Amino acid sequence: MTAGAVSPLACPLPVLPEIEGVRLAVGSAGIRYQGRTDLLLAELAPGTQVAGVFTRNRCPGAPVDWCRSALKSGKARALVVNAGNANVFTGRAGVEATTATARAAAALIGCREKSVFLASTGVIGQVLPHQKLVDALPGLHDKLRADTWADAARAIMTTDTFAKAATRTARIGETEIRVTGIAKGSGMIAPDMATMLAFVFTDAAIPAPVLQALLARGVAGSFNRTTVDSDTSTSDTVLLFATGRARHKKITDRSDKWVKPFAEALNAVLQDLALMVVRDGEGAQKLVRIDVSGATSRASATRIGMAIANSPLVKTAIAGEDANWGRIVMAVGKAGEPADRDRLCVSIGGVTMARDGAVVPDYDETPVVAHMRGREIEIAVDLQLGSGRATVWTCDLTHGYIDINGAYRS
Amino acid sequence: MTAGAVSPLACPLPVLPEIEGVRLAVGSAGIRYQGRTDLLLAELAPGTQVAGVFTRNRCPGAPVDWCRSALKSGKARALVVNAGNANVFTGRAGVEATTATARAAAALIGCREKSVFLASTGVIGQVLPHQKLVDALPGLHDKLRADTWADAARAIMTTDTFAKAATRTARIGETEIRVTGIAKGSGMIAPDMATMLAFVFTDAAIPAPVLQALLARGVAGSFNRTTVDSDTSTSDTVLLFATGRARHKKITDRSDKWVKPFAEALNAVLQDLALMVVRDGEGAQKLVRIDVSGATSRASATRIGMAIANSPLVKTAIAGEDANWGRIVMAVGKAGEPADRDRLCVSIGGVTMARDGAVVPDYDETPVVAHMRGREIEIAVDLQLGSGRATVWTCDLTHGYIDINGAYRS
Numbered sequence: 061m062t063a064g065a066v067s068p069l070a071c072p073l074p075v076l077p078e079i080e081g082v083r084l085a086v087g088s089a090g091i092r093y094q095g096r097t098d099l100l101l102a103e104l105a106p107g108t109q110v111a112g113v114f115t116r117n118r119c120p121g122a123p124v125d126w127c128r129s130a131l132k133s134g135k136a137r138a139l140v141v142n143a144g145n146a147n148v149f150t151g152r153a154g155v156e157a158t159t160a161t162a163r164a165a166a167a168l169i170g171c172r173e174k175s176v177f178l179a180s181t182g183v184i185g186q187v188l189p190h191q192k193l194v195d196a197l198p199g200l201h202d203k204l205r206a207d208t209w210a211d212a213a214r215a216i217m218t219t220d221t222f223a224k225a226a227t228r229t230a231r232i233g234e235t236e237i238r239v240t241g242i243a244k245g246s247g248m249i250a251p252d253m254a255t256m257l258a259f260v261f262t263d264a265a266i267p268a269p270v271l272q273a274l275l276a277r278g279v280a281g282s283f284n285r286t287t288v289d290s291d292t293s294t295s296d297t298v299l300l301f302a303t304g305r306a307r308h309k310k311i312t313d314r315s316d317k318w319v320k321p322f323a324e325a326l327n328a329v330l331q332d333l334a335l336m337v338v339r340d341g342e343g344a345q346k347l348v349r350i351d352v353s354g355a356t357s358r359a360s361a362t363r364i365g366m367a368i369a370n371s372p373l374v375k376t377a378i379a380g381e382d383a384n385w386g387r388i389v390m391a392v393g394k395a396g397e398p399a400d401r402d403r404l405c406v407s408i409g410g411v412t413m414a415r416d417g418a419v420v421p422d423y424d425e426t427p428v429v430a431h432m433r434g435r436e437i438e439i440a441v442d443l444q445l446g447s448g449r450a451t452v453w454t455c456d457l458t459h460g461y462i463d464i465n466g467a468y469r470s
Numbered sequence: 471m472t473a474g475a476v477s478p479l480a481c482p483l484p485v486l487p488e489i490e491g492v493r494l495a496v497g498s499a500g501i502r503y504q505g506r507t508d509l510l511l512a513e514l515a516p517g518t519q520v521a522g523v524f525t526r527n528r529c530p531g532a533p534v535d536w537c538r539s540a541l542k543s544g545k546a547r548a549l550v551v552n553a554g555n556a557n558v559f560t561g562r563a564g565v566e567a568t569t570a571t572a573r574a575a576a577a578l579i580g581c582r583e584k585s586v587f588l589a590s591t592g593v594i595g596q597v598l599p600h601q602k603l604v605d606a607l608p609g610l611h612d613k614l615r616a617d618t619w620a621d622a623a624r625a626i627m628t629t630d631t632f633a634k635a636a637t638r639t640a641r642i643g644e645t646e647i648r649v650t651g652i653a654k655g656s657g658m659i660a661p662d663m664a665t666m667l668a669f670v671f672t673d674a675a676i677p678a679p680v681l682q683a684l685l686a687r688g689v690a691g692s693f694n695r696t697t698v699d700s701d702t703s704t705s706d707t708v709l710l711f712a713t714g715r716a717r718h719k720k721i722t723d724r725s726d727k728w729v730k731p732f733a734e735a736l737n738a739v740l741q742d743l744a745l746m747v748v749r750d751g752e753g754a755q756k757l758v759r760i761d762v763s764g765a766t767s768r769a770s771a772t773r774i775g776m777a778i779a780n781s782p783l784v785k786t787a788i789a790g791e792d793a794n795w796g797r798i799v800m801a802v803g804k805a806g807e808p809a810d811r812d813r814l815c816v817s818i819g820g821v822t823m824a825r826d827g828a829v830v831p832d833y834d835e836t837p838v839v840a841h842m843r844g845r846e847i848e849i850a851v852d853l854q855l856g857s858g859r860a861t862v863w864t865c866d867l868t869h870g871y872i873d874i875n876g877a878y879r880s
Contacts, residue, residue, distance in 0.1 A: 152828070291783045291801070370700070372700065376876045379876045386556075393527035393530070393704055401559065417561045418559065
């Protein structure tokens, strides 16, 4: 893969309908990139409820600290996102950058500073030149529109090779509601937290505590089941904004029967976005789905799946189109979870290659070879110990990853 | 790096003196490689005591199962090692291969089958053609010699680019004893177990329980502090053989004052071998030493060091000669260990680049750039939380790793 080329696994940007109560604008603040947009302002209608899930990295960026604090009220009026500088490990200067940016946006929108949510990704450890953001925001505020979703998805990209968005509708009573999300992410993508940046917007009217419960569960089943390189970012942020402009019957708690259709739409958007991030994994040439069954629990199945998904030897074998199931066995064994070598079964592309602890002597290699040459690889592991199952996703490990990450700062 | 080229971090093979009670022979059994040796037979004098440490991978190879069982007696008379086929995940055929090989060696040496130790590395999941080993062993037995250490070190290599051996002497009372080890390993090298194959021989007379305690401790401080690619092999084996031919005063337990000089020599050999494996990490261009201090415990410092050492983003930055300390911060934060971003300090090549949670504004980049261009990279992280410290070693992640592992089986 040439640096700069679009991932062969890219998805086209879907048509993104307006969400009542959300207006967007993008601009070029010149933070790091030249000749492209790098700043997004989203204005949210009064009364917008918000939920958030953040990185579990112990060295979070200043914008993550800011959002955690802002989230306490459950209310949001604006979102400011910049690309090119993560504002991570920047000490007092980083805190000042978040405060100054939020203050500038709050003055334009006419809201409290703590109703402004912030996200930054890019280089770690360089002070964010926040005056560039502050100077650019009035121009963005002047051109806020409801139909600029594609521009928004592009403005937040860093090493991404394609813009990422997903949208769904659902019915709450008689009312159709919309859920639309945008995301960015390509490297420093790892399990066990909300990964990278994703912003999901809905016109549904759902209170913040319910949103928070739904988002936490949705992230656990989507972003937290993906990995590109096992490296947990310091900036990971998923925010869900509900403007409440859809005129459906009131939802006050999680047991309401109309929560379910909303949650399904939300989960579908989160799942789409999570897989787009893996499809744009740095250097990725193949999307890999790993189904683990027969584990002693779902948590155990997930850890085994992630051990396979994070194994450099499995990932380089896939890059080389080699159905090297022996490395899958190695990765199952290193996971530290209950596993019995002599009951283990491994399939690739639906063909069982190893069963009960040994190679299947007469398996047909032809369909396996053809499957390995494709863009989407399916691995299935059955431990035959219990009923725990999990599916995780990753991509292959190629020269493109080394190219991108050996020269990122220079 | 071109596949087949010798690692730029290679060490020359030292002069390896004879160890009384050990005779060696190598041969070409044609298991996988052509035009090179791939089989080692070591004969050990009657009375040889043995200790072993093995992989913690839950899918160990049949030779690992065999050695664990053979180790119970604490006695050894022979070692048979083949390269090119790991005899892992081979079911009943794998068990038969170990039994047949041990039986053949035992008949030649004149000992019990369970006094024969076995190790195999190479491809996983292919049945070991053990008849080739059985047929070759008599030829090796005929040419056993005490001075063929260099040949032995070469015969056990797989993707290794240089042969690995280390030797030390120590004094037990008035008697000089020798400790010599050989090792192989280059990929599928990961922490938290005895990594790869290493065989250490001494003429000291030390009973098996004492040897076992010393070996476990020595491995914890050497091999278990290294990683190439985070992938724990299914074949990892470290064996320590003590022929007892040195005429020193008897050592019966671990508290004996003469255990200490022996342990120091043993640990030095293990440390040398472990670093040679990292120096020969697949595709390695740079050896990386990571010193963690100020952690809440030694175990915590080790886990933080390993999180840095296993981070693909840190390793690719080093390959690109980029002193990207922000990625080191990310790796510290993702380790899941106690860490306070605002106290963290990071140095590279002795220059402190980040202190107390922010970049050092006026640090001198010139020596850092020069250091990154070198072959040996030193990273120091101080958490400023406690007195826990640990040192771990790894190598960079380069195109060479992808080349080697994308095409290993084909």
